[in-house]
Amino acid sequence: MAQEMNRQVLLASTPDGMPAEGHFTVAESAIAPPKDGEILCRNLFLSLDPYMRSQIAGRHMSGSTAPGDVLKGETIAEIVESKHPDFKTGDKVIVPGGWQTHTTLVPQPDAPPPMATRRLNPAVYPMSLALGALGMPGLTAYAGLKHLGQPKAGDVVVVSAASGAVGSMVGQFAKSLGCKVIGIAGSPDKCKWLTDTAGFDGCINYKDEAVADGLDRLCPKGVDIYFDNVGGEILDAVSWRLAIGARVILCGLISKVNSSEPVVGPSPGAFIKARATVRGLVVYDFWDQMDEMAETFMKLIEAGKMHFLEDVSDGIEEAPAAFVRLMNGQNHGKTIIKLL
Numbered sequence: 001m002a003q004e005m006n007r008q009v010l011l012a013s014t015p016d017g018m019p020a021e022g023h024f025t026v027a028e029s030a031i032a033p034p035k036d037g038e039i040l041c042r043n044l045f046l047s048l049d050p051y052m053r054s055q056i057a058g059r060h061m062s063g064s065t066a067p068g069d070v071l072k073g074e075t076i077a078e079i080v081e082s083k084h085p086d087f088k089t090g091d092k093v094i095v096p097g098g099w100q101t102h103t104t105l106v107p108q109p110d111a112p113p114p115m116a117t118r119r120l121n122p123a124v125y126p127m128s129l130a131l132g133a134l135g136m137p138g139l140t141a142y143a144g145l146k147h148l149g150q151p152k153a154g155d156v157v158v159v160s161a162a163s164g165a166v167g168s169m170v171g172q173f174a175k176s177l178g179c180k181v182i183g184i185a186g187s188p189d190k191c192k193w194l195t196d197t198a199g200f201d202g203c204i205n206y207k208d209e210a211v212a213d214g215l216d217r218l219c220p221k222g223v224d225i226y227f228d229n230v231g232g233e234i235l236d237a238v239s240w241r242l243a244i245g246a247r248v249i250l251c252g253l254i255s256k257v258n259s260s261e262p263v264v265g266p267s268p269g270a271f272i273k274a275r276a277t278v279r280g281l282v283v284y285d286f287w288d289q290m291d292e293m294a295e296t297f298m299k300l301i302e303a304g305k306m307h308f309l310e311d312v313s314d315g316i317e318e319a320p321a322a323f324v325r326l327m328n329g330q331n332h333g334k335t336i337i338k339l340l
């Protein structure tokens, strides 16, 4: 019988600008049996996230990925062999498993995220949500809005990349707290889902309408909280429409992540004029609130007050194409690779 192999996606070359499938290559290697203290994991789901582009560019706080390396990423995995006293065969865990079908590692529950090994919360269903709405992106939305945004009922909340894993949770969490929520997204379908299913009060399709005009139409009294996932021109446009005392959460820079040009703007004058508080968000600072977030969001999901979208591809070979789609904004919902 043929021996089962570990199928992996490696970075073939570093893209200059937008990545293409040719920057990745699929390889096979022998599955490494665990040594003392290690576990052998079969990865069930792999999360693809925008920060991987910054790792490839060598400018992310969680480490870099060079040509020849297996791409990094969080996976939900089942332990198929354990030589660690605290973990047994059959346990389900969330590990830094990478873009591959099997991972052998020393589980490190106390390592800083995203290197930590966590047990899968059995209440999370479907399981893949532990990588999206009820995982790292969900926590980013929860902690960023709650702690940095300090929302109160009646606030006008604007969120960009609104249909994405983070943005869709930000908006729905804000709605559950009584805020008025306006999303910014890049297609009519995404905007329709946000208003018709996710309950947003409005949506600006930034590919169809100037963001400034959309904000004047939908937020005539200004923006109390801006949760920024994109940077660049959209951040600039929202900045100039901040209400007095606004809070701005700087979460991500996806509009600039494929550019090697230095990032310019927005003007500090916009924040001065609004007496705004601008906060940078690092989800890892709030890692201990993962269960609290999952419990809060699960209740909202069960009550039909929060919805999630997953953009699922089947098989590790599909990871490069799915990542290229994500970088081009063609994903609709949290990008997941199913390896089951």
Ligand SMILES: NC(=O)c1ccc[n+]([C@@H]2O[C@H](COP(=O)([O-])OP(=O)(O)OC[C@H]3O[C@@H](n4cnc5c(N)ncnc54)[C@H](OP(=O)(O)O)[C@@H]3O)[C@@H](O)[C@H]2O)c1
Residues within 6 Å of the ligand: 049, 050, 051, 136, 137, 140, 161, 162, 163, 164, 165, 166, 167, 184, 185, 186, 187, 190, 229, 230, 234, 250, 251, 252, 253, 254, 255, 256, 281, 282, 283, 284, 326, 327, 328, 329, 330, 331, 332, 333, 334, 335
């Ligand atoms: N600070 C933290 O700790 C932390 C943690 C997690 C994530 N993040 C950041 O949060 C942001 C969202 O992450 P996510 O996981 O929600 O992403 P996601 O689900 O993969 O969604 C990304 C979305 O961004 C939009 N986008 C892509 N290029 C864009 C552009 N040039 N201008 C405007 N929008 C663009 C696309 O939708 P459209 O069709 O709408 O353009 C795309 O679907 C990213 O910037 C990520 O790096 C930060």
